[in-house]
Amino acid sequence: MQPSWLVNGRQEQVDPRDRGLAYGDGLFETMACHAGGIRWIEHHLDRVLYGCRRLAIPVFDRNLLRSEILSVCPIAGSAVIKLIVTRGIGERGYRAPEPASPTRIVSTAPWPEIPAEHYTVGVSLKTCTLRLGENPQLAGLKHLCRLEQVLAQMELAGSDAGEGLLRGSSGLVVGGITSNLFAVRDGRLLTPRVNRCGVAGVMRRVVLKHAADTGLDSSEADLDVTALVESEELFITNAVFGIKPVRALDTHEFGVGPTTCRLMRLLGYGPVT
Amino acid sequence: MQPSWLVNGRQEQVDPRDRGLAYGDGLFETMACHAGGIRWIEHHLDRVLYGCRRLAIPVFDRNLLRSEILSVCPIAGSAVIKLIVTRGIGERGYRAPEPASPTRIVSTAPWPEIPAEHYTVGVSLKTCTLRLGENPQLAGLKHLCRLEQVLAQMELAGSDAGEGLLRGSSGLVVGGITSNLFAVRDGRLLTPRVNRCGVAGVMRRVVLKHAADTGLDSSEADLDVTALVESEELFITNAVFGIKPVRALDTHEFGVGPTTCRLMRLLGYGPVT
Numbered sequence: 001m002q003p004s005w006l007v008n009g010r011q012e013q014v015d016p017r018d019r020g021l022a023y024g025d026g027l028f029e030t031m032a033c034h035a036g037g038i039r040w041i042e043h044h045l046d047r048v049l050y051g052c053r054r055l056a057i058p059v060f061d062r063n064l065l066r067s068e069i070l071s072v073c074p075i076a077g078s079a080v081i082k083l084i085v086t087r088g089i090g091e092r093g094y095r096a097p098e099p100a101s102p103t104r105i106v107s108t109a110p111w112p113e114i115p116a117e118h119y120t121v122g123v124s125l126k127t128c129t130l131r132l133g134e135n136p137q138l139a140g141l142k143h144l145c146r147l148e149q150v151l152a153q154m155e156l157a158g159s160d161a162g163e164g165l166l167r168g169s170s171g172l173v174v175g176g177i178t179s180n181l182f183a184v185r186d187g188r189l190l191t192p193r194v195n196r197c198g199v200a201g202v203m204r205r206v207v208l209k210h211a212a213d214t215g216l217d218s219s220e221a222d223l224d225v226t227a228l229v230e231s232e233e234l235f236i237t238n239a240v241f242g243i244k245p246v247r248a249l250d251t252h253e254f255g256v257g258p259t260t261c262r263l264m265r266l267l268g269y270g271p272v273t
Numbered sequence: 274m275q276p277s278w279l280v281n282g283r284q285e286q287v288d289p290r291d292r293g294l295a296y297g298d299g300l301f302e303t304m305a306c307h308a309g310g311i312r313w314i315e316h317h318l319d320r321v322l323y324g325c326r327r328l329a330i331p332v333f334d335r336n337l338l339r340s341e342i343l344s345v346c347p348i349a350g351s352a353v354i355k356l357i358v359t360r361g362i363g364e365r366g367y368r369a370p371e372p373a374s375p376t377r378i379v380s381t382a383p384w385p386e387i388p389a390e391h392y393t394v395g396v397s398l399k400t401c402t403l404r405l406g407e408n409p410q411l412a413g414l415k416h417l418c419r420l421e422q423v424l425a426q427m428e429l430a431g432s433d434a435g436e437g438l439l440r441g442s443s444g445l446v447v448g449g450i451t452s453n454l455f456a457v458r459d460g461r462l463l464t465p466r467v468n469r470c471g472v473a474g475v476m477r478r479v480v481l482k483h484a485a486d487t488g489l490d491s492s493e494a495d496l497d498v499t500a501l502v503e504s505e506e507l508f509i510t511n512a513v514f515g516i517k518p519v520r521a522l523d524t525h526e527f528g529v530g531p532t533t534c535r536l537m538r539l540l541g542y543g544p545v546t
Binding site (some may be wrong): 005007012013014015016017019020021022023024025028030055056073080082084086087091092093095096103106107109131132134135137138143144145146147148149150152153154169172177178182197202 | 278280285287288289290291292293294295296297301305310329353354355357359360364365366367369378380382389403404405406407408410411416417418419420421422423424425426427442448449470496
């Protein structure tokens with residue numbers, strides 16, 4: 001499957017003066033498309049529009065974004081759909097253009113093959129050496145400045161880890177390189193705060209909401225690696241794979257626990273049968 | 274003057290899958306062009322090639338970069354030339370393509386009008402609220418992840434400050450939003466370290482080298498705002514404007530001191546006459 005895309009609704013390329021390229025001045029969403037629809041699409045739209053407000057990027061029309069996203073969804077099968085929004089073309093310099101004319105890019109990519117054992121046995125995490133810089137003004141946003149994640153991903157080369165565990169410069173755990181992380185301790189669901197760095201993932205929101213709806217005690221917390229190792233269960237989340245149990249954190253092993261299994265089953269994630 | 278650009282040597286646009294746009298996975302240089310030549314071009318080439326090595330981006334041929342940069346320089350007058358290099362087009366995901374086929378973009382922009390009093394009286398600095406995240410693996414590099422600088426620049430809206438002063442999350446001073454900073458204390462030249470965050474500017478290198486060559490005592494230092502206020506002189510540097518004295522830091526005022534004047538004169542920066 002060849003990637004295809006739309007830039008501001010047209011099949012064209014990107015202006016080299018776009019501030020998304022020049023300064024990482026924008027946001028993105030990575031979404032799961034199945035049979036022509038996007039799972040959790042309203043959550044994705046919520047987040048990107050919230051991010052625009054946080055960055056003072058003029059907010060797009062929600063219906064326009066939704067219809068453009070859906071217009072590139074294949075009707076059959078599954079695909080990954082990506083939305084990028086940027087502050088648009090600007091003159092040289094950090095000063096934001098006034099008024100800005102933001103850019104939107106929607107594109108499709110093949111659905112990744114997810115091995116069944118990622119759901120039945122789990123994935124292993126490796127703690128990365130790189131520590132994320134902490135800036136509350138960017139924390140939680142899925143902005144385009146992702147060089148830290150690119151470098152962290154390089155640390156996994158040659159290892160059999162399925163995901164890297166990231167800490168912030170203060171030493172607290174943030175989550176996976178491409179995922180959020182949950183721990184189950186004493187039957188409670190805990191997930192790292194994303195108020196210093198990290199991304200407030202759509203699946204993270206779904207899991208927290210689902211926990212609240214079903215009476216499962218859950219909260220955001222300051223967690224270090226020791227707290228993770230002492231947990232009964234760990235799992236990671238993102239909008240493409242949903243929920244995956246963690247079978248190992250470095251040398252420490254975990255089983256696939258009942259809370260993880262219950263959430264996977266109730267939210268409809270698991271091996272394709 | 275219309276901006277013009279070359280993407281990998283051709284007058285075309287940028288592929289939306291370019292990792293510079295997707296992840297800020299690249300570097301840039303902003304250079305001063307006068308009468309067809311680039312001032313400090315070998316320093317700029319040094320820095321971008323060093324940055325490629327730090328980020329494991331395949332290193333470009335230095336002669337190719339130099340000739341492409343010079344090919345867009347107007348023969349008469351002055352212009353700002355920008356070079357962007359990225360890891361190139363990639364599939365979805367942070368994992369770097371192997372082998373990568375990096376992208377290079379050279380572009381021209383109009384030379385800014387710099388008021389004569391910026392050199393004769395100086396500019397005022399305003400301390401920004403935003404504090405830069407600190408990550409030693411990215412520190413010093415002029416990488417494409419500049420959303421912090423975009424947000425900091427917004428803090429200057431409505432103020433008459435010519436530049437924003439940035440601190441890192443640890444509270445130490447880093448420099449200006451678009452410049453490096455020097456202080457003169459007891460006749461010694463001091464400049465913030467850029468080992469936690471910040472950019473190791475080309476003009477910063479030029480000034481440090483010039484100080485060493487002329488017997489002016491200079492060093493990198495951990496500086497807080499109090500240390501700046503207690504300084505005899507402050508000045509800021511970048512490769513476009515060169516050196517500008519600082520006339521005020523928030524409410525604290527400075528004169529244009531002898532060390533600043535000497536460096537401006539010896540390095541050939543000042544009002545256009």
